[in-house]
Amino acid sequence: MTDQVIAGTDLSRLRELNSLTVVRALRDQPPTTVTELANVTGLSRPAVDVIAQGLVSSGWATVVEPGGSSTVGRPARRYRFRATAGHVIGVDVGAHKILVLLADLDGNVVQTSRCAVAADADPAERLAALDQILAQSLQESGKSPADIWAVTVGVTGPVDASGRTTLFTPLPGWRTVDLAAHLSDRFTCPIIVENDCKLAALAERWQGTARDANDIVFLLAGMRLGAGLIIDGVLRRGYGGAAGEIGALKAVRWLTAPSHLEKCPGVPATVNPDDAAAWVFNAARAGNRDARTAVNRYVKDLAIGTAALVLALDPQVVVYGGGFSRSADLVLEPLHRELQKLCLRVPDVRASTLGADSVALGALRLALNEVDQRLFTMGLSAPVAPRRD
Amino acid sequence: MTDQVIAGTDLSRLRELNSLTVVRALRDQPPTTVTELANVTGLSRPAVDVIAQGLVSSGWATVVEPGGSSTVGRPARRYRFRATAGHVIGVDVGAHKILVLLADLDGNVVQTSRCAVAADADPAERLAALDQILAQSLQESGKSPADIWAVTVGVTGPVDASGRTTLFTPLPGWRTVDLAAHLSDRFTCPIIVENDCKLAALAERWQGTARDANDIVFLLAGMRLGAGLIIDGVLRRGYGGAAGEIGALKAVRWLTAPSHLEKCPGVPATVNPDDAAAWVFNAARAGNRDARTAVNRYVKDLAIGTAALVLALDPQVVVYGGGFSRSADLVLEPLHRELQKLCLRVPDVRASTLGADSVALGALRLALNEVDQRLFTMGLSAPVAPRRD
Structure with a gap:
């Protein structure tokens, strides 16, 4: 004994x-x-x-x-x-897509499911698509909702303490959606809703290009620009969950930055507005003068808001992430040059290595944190007692 | 036993x-x-x-x-x-004045000394004035340098790990000054050099208007505008000591904000440029139309940079401090109104209760932190063994 x-x-x-x-x-x-x-x-x-x-x-x-x-x-x-004792789910509910990652307790992704959603889908449509893709993820991985120990969902816009985006969200009608309540019909485990930029910042520090850093300004770059901040190793949510929303300030130009790409002369009428930026980046790579001018203007505007964050926080690293990080080859070097003009001390500027999956990956990380936190404060019976395979 | x-x-x-x-x-x-x-x-x-x-x-x-x-x-x-077991010194080396506070270990100020310095004084003059006022403070309080357990000095500009302001400082010639080395000729205790805005933010949380808050954006308002940030209860220095320097970004208007006061029509030629702002605030209070316009323009520009910090960090409280906080009656309400237009979530906006002494008070707080840190990690013999009176 x-x-x-x-x-x-x-x-x-x-x-x-x-x-x-x-x-x-x-x-x-x-x-x-x-x-x-x-x-x-x-x-x-x-x-x-x-x-x-x-x-x-x-x-x-x-x-x-x-x-x-x-x-x-x-x-x-x-x-x-035994990492397969339980599983967690990380979701990215974006304007155009929903991405679901299902992972074991070591964060190994065992199932990836993705579907397209119309940007103008109303909340009922978007929630129906979410339900369907979650059901598909569980089915294809052979799990039931009871096997899932935590779910985190990333959404656009600042998320308040109740998990809602009441201040602002570009998703149509989404302000009043109570996503945690909706999902609790299916899952009995903790459900966390968090801002997409914040989750992507977590992912970049977990598995991406900022693993060495504790002070990170993460830029989620796409047709909208957002930021997630990690300060002294801790994700900055803000007093009301609205940290990182500097893009809302007209003076720092993030509201107009992507429009230089959208409005670039020469974009063929056949190109979908959502794909215009990709067309412009490709054309700029091929030497198209209008496209190069548009990218330069985009970077100059991107640099103003980035400089505001750099001057405010003096981070170690700026990570350029999100969908546009595929074109980091055209952005990183001129962005660094602009920051040198605008800032007192210029941090490292790096391209995301996680691209468009970073939000869902960060959601997994937050779900795993939730499991560990419950486990180590409440005991082995807290998450769900593991079952033998 | x-x-x-x-x-x-x-x-x-x-x-x-x-x-x-x-x-x-x-x-x-x-x-x-x-x-x-x-x-x-x-x-x-x-x-x-x-x-x-x-x-x-x-x-x-x-x-x-x-x-x-x-x-x-x-x-x-x-x-x-026994708070008088040892003493600490907090200093504010400003453009126009040097303020020295000598306090016991409970932070009770036992001696205050102040002298004027010319804004264009070279480093040798400014250091000579500092030495003299420190000698006067020790003499009038009946202390010797060995009675002092920690000294903190606030200066303008971001302070690097070596205690220098190599990136930027408005004090003429001050970039190369090694203040800690200079003072170690006189004091054997730890000497810390820190940015003035950061110290004032600490003071406001210690004894001022933000005692209830852990997330604070502090504005040091005078003929220059600066910011100190407290995040989750911790002073944000930044990776290279340059946090809070958003005022360097032209787009957020802090570089021009005070000039609206300086250039206000009707300021009498007899008024010293350094006193022009005080004249304008007084005239605005008395109903002078040009002065009111100048104050409005000042507040609108002040609000842009403040909104950038609020949107980036989502603090609980914004504190309007520094010399201009004497005119908070004219600034607070319109500043709050502008922030409502510019921000997603508007924090409390409060006036400093410490005014122009906040930098030296914050320096005392940092010196006391240093004493406690040495005491509780290194033991009772660490700071200096106390002596009986």
Whole structure:
């Protein structure tokens, strides 16, 4: 018997706490031996042995049997966190598309589903499309709603504490939508709604180009421009959830920046307005003078709002992300040059490596944070007890 | 004997740690009884008794004898942190003046010294004036440099990690000045140089109008406009010390805002350019039409840069501070109105209650933080051992 009975402490609660300590030591780590776990947790080797076997039976850990390559003594068995104990879903509800990522607890994406939505779709249509794509994601991955431990959905516009975009959203009629309430009909797990730019910033620090940085200005560049801020390693939501909305200020030119692309002379009438920017970037690459002028004007306007954020916050890194990051080859260098003219100290300027998937990826990261937070503050029974496959 | 000998722990080190625990429990608290201290620290009552008496002998605590008013039993004696164990100095080196505040460890100002400096004074003149006013402050308060545990100096312009204003400063020739090195000839304690706007923001949260807030945009308003940001309760310095410098961006109009006051028609030729703004504010109060127009234009330009910060950060409070806060009666309400037009969510807009002293007060706060940080991470011998009066 390795647990100690301490006056006033319930024995089963103590076992639970010790198990949680071992789960925490396994989480986000490579496979670990009992000896290593004992060192890290301060628990005795025999206690860890019992706990680790218990975590395997209850589905929180798996055994990694040693390979046969060791020549000195018998190699130790290792334990690893069982990432498939639960799953999370990250969603990007955009103007033109809905993207759903379903991932295990290590953030490995096991299912990707995507559908187009009309930009002028009303809330009922958009919610119906969301429901359908979520159902498809669950079905194709062989999961039921009860297998999902957290859902995060990214939307455009500042998100208030109730998960609504009451201040502003370009999605038609979306101001009054209560997305968390809508989804709670299907899911019993926590549901978080968050601003798309903020989620994309999280993704860039998690898996993208800003993994080394704690002070990040992220630009979500498309036919609209938005920003997500990470300050001292923490996502800045703002007192009312409206941080990063500098684009609303006419003086910093983000409202007009993309229109230089849209209005570029020579865009063929057959090109859909949503694809005009891609046409202009391609034409600029091919040397078209009007297209080059349009890109230059776009970058000059982009630089004003970016400089406002850089001067305000003095970040380490600016990340140019979103759909337009596919054309970063035309934007990064002139943007950097403009910032040198406008700013006192110029940060690194980098292109997103995650592109248009960054919002859904950031949604996964926030969902995983929610799972870990519940797990490590509330205990192993908090998210959902894992089941054996 | 109340200390326990624990294997591998040096007994005197354990005593020091227990003493530090009691000092921490006394710091920033009202006078406290041994019983209360025992409850807070988890040490035994007899142990706390011995430690508290030791802290009195060594100068860290004083005894507050009970008054005679209690009718039930013998009232307990109380101990309190001895704030005069050490002192700190906060300095504001401005374009026109130097202000020195000398305070005890509770932040009670015991000496204020002030002198005028010419705006065009070269670094040698400004440093000579600083040396003289520091000498005067020490002399009039009966202190020697060894009595001072930390010095913080506020200067204009972003301050880098070495304490210099290499990126920009309006003080003539000041870019190359190494103020910390200069002052270390006189003081052996830590010397911190920090940007004036950042210090004023700290002061406003410590003793001013933003004591209830963790998310603050502070405006230092005078013939130049600057900003200090407090985010999630932490002063934002920026990756290179240059946060809050949004005023450098022409598009947000802070570079031109004060010029509307300076160039207001009707300012008498006899009025010094530095006093023109005060004349205009007074004239506007008296109903002068040109002065009212100038103030309106000033506020409209002030609002653009302020809106950029509000939209970027979504703070709880905007504080209008600095020298011009004397005229907040003319500025606050129209500023709020402009922000309502420009921002998605409008924060509280408040006038500073500290005015032109806020920079030096914030410098005191930063010096006190430095003392506490050294004390509680390095031990009672770290700052300077206190001496009996």
